[in-house]
Amino acid sequence: MTEINPMPRIIRELEQLQSARIVVGVPRSDNQLTMIALVQEYGKTIRPVHGDWLVIPTSNARKMGVTHASQVPGMFRPKGKNILAMKDEGAENGLKVMFILRKEVRIPARPFLRLTYEQNLQLWGHYAAILVSKMIAGDLSATEVQTLLAKRIVTNMKSTIRYFSKPGNAPLTTEAKGFNDPLIDSQKLLNSITYFLEGEI
Secondary structure: OOOOOOHHHHHHHHHHHHHOEEEEEOOOOOHHHHHHHHHHHHOEEEOOOOOOOEEEEOHHHHHOOOOOHHHOOOOEOOOOOOEEEEEOOOOHHHEEEEEEEEOOEEEOOOOHHHHHHHHHHHHHHHHHHHHHHHHHOOOOOHHHHHHHHHHHHHHHHHHHHHHOOOOOOOHHHHHHHOOOOOOOOOOHHHHHOEEEEEOOO
């Protein structure tokens, strides 16, 4: 059925578009993911909260499913070395290094949020214009416009995370992870990226 006067609908849909804001990123309810995202976005120097050393698991520890030094019996710190190891006759120097000790760890900024925004803002503007034209023609609702645009932004942000390469991981991190992908380890951050509409009427 053809609309006799589409203006009331168009005004209503435009008002709904203006009333809602698209928010994209990690879920606000997950404090750990929020912290990880902020550390990656702005960088951070991490120092021990308790004791003198940060205790960082190596690939040997990860392969054994070990996350804390207390989980490994017979581990010791060789004299003059900032490591925790266990005896292993088959390993180099007779030691299997389980943890590295560091006074601090500096994580460089990897601004995936800002980079996604800077690289895609113009494209989002073009895409939004196409969607709004379809809305005015009666082919989409305001909610559908917002949802399609939000999903495009989520896809772009996930792409930034997947292909982010510089600065890369530190050699110790690469060795522990088994690969050099700065923003991906368990893919928890990548898979968490979502959206919601804030202030929708």
